[in-house]
Amino acid sequence: VHAAGRRLPPEPAGALTRLARVVARERPGSPASATDTHGDTHLSAYALGGGEGLVLALAAGRRESGDHTVAGIAVVLLSLLAAPHQGADAAGRSAALVRMLLGATPTEVAPLLGSTGPWTVIHARRTDGTPADGLTAGALGASLGTALVDAGRGGGEAVRLLLPGEAERPLPEADRITPQPGWTLGASAPTPVTALDAADTLAARALAHAQATRAPLTVDAPVSGLAALVPPEEAAAHARALLAPLTTPLADTLRCWLSLHGNWDRTAVALGVHRNTVRQRIGRCGELLDADLDDMDVRAELWFALRQG
Incomplete structure (x- = not known):
């Protein structure tokens, strides 16, 4: 003391x-x-x-x-x-950066960062909308127990953090990621280092969901239940075929709208567009898919497909 x-x-x-x-x-x-x-x-x-x-x-x-x-x-x-060093000192992080620039894969450099995974990706924004500087981003990383922080390049970018798993406890405890005062957080499920790009996308979606629902923290849930019974390759092929008529903006809008239970205003907040734009896009999705988006069975099938993307 x-x-x-x-x-x-x-x-x-x-x-x-x-x-x-x-x-x-x-x-x-x-x-x-x-x-x-x-x-x-x-x-x-x-x-x-x-x-x-x-x-x-x-x-x-x-x-x-x-x-x-x-x-x-x-x-x-x-x-x-x-803040602890989390097993990755400055020399280790520098070595990892050099090796990445010289062609090493994430799998090869991950041990230099103190963990072989799995990893959790976190996106964060200040709750009051002010931009985060390096000091506040670093303090957020310290609170979450990681030194791997990207404070962003300005222009409204989110702060991004990598939270490493531990060898003896490969999956971070459910309570390890906790709401942080003054921040809105979105987190991916723990993922292998080879899938960090997908986890980054999931963390961004989780942050948008948290902002739309005014929740301090949203954690993306891993695939489970009946969806986990379908082989990933078959699920991905079905999703590609079902969603083929949709452009990326339409698919993103549909995914966000379904995740927010069809709420127009919250979807508009999450996407940063006007609610009428959301209505137009969802209407266009229904036309291109030739589907009744008010039907819960249709929504369930589309949600399953969108979760594969």
Whole structure:
């Protein structure tokens, strides 16, 4: 425990310790921050990134207007300082980059990044719509436990992150990806390194779904249930034949519309277009496919096909 400032009396100190345990991420679903009072003392606790259970705990005699902002900056900086290297130091990442530029495959360079997979791709945007800079993107990576962060090139691009699996636990725990304050996240299912391009697309779709539904986090679900009983090659061939009449924008619109249960407004938000454009595209899809898109059986078959793309 590192402490600074005036020593607290035993009772408020104990209350602050208990509050810190609330956000220490010792169990799934722990909040990122919490506040309380003990007499005239205002208590606050903030979870730091990196997955080590570290917490910034504050006690103040009174609250000032800028306290929350200062605490937020402190959380970002401390998360960056406390973040583990995840087994991939700067030399390893540099070596991986050089080998990729010289023709190595992702499978060959993945061990240099600390994991052979599977990997989870995450897309993220600031909830308030402001662009993310390198510092805030790095702090997000620290909170999620990864140093593999692409802050984007501006122009409204999403921040992209790679979350590696661990050899002894190849699939990341369901609670490892948690909502992050100030961010909207979309994540792929864990995937082999050879399929990261497809996972990148799925993460982008998950982020669009999260934004449309105003959810802090959407995780793309792996193929399961009855769909998993169909051989992937046969499913892909069926999807190509069924969706052949559709252009890419029409297929993307139909996929988004079905994922949002036919909601015009949410689909428009997710795609960044006017709701009338969505209506026109969906109408065109129905014409080209010669299908009644109000029929649930038709929707189910199309959803199965679109999930293969």
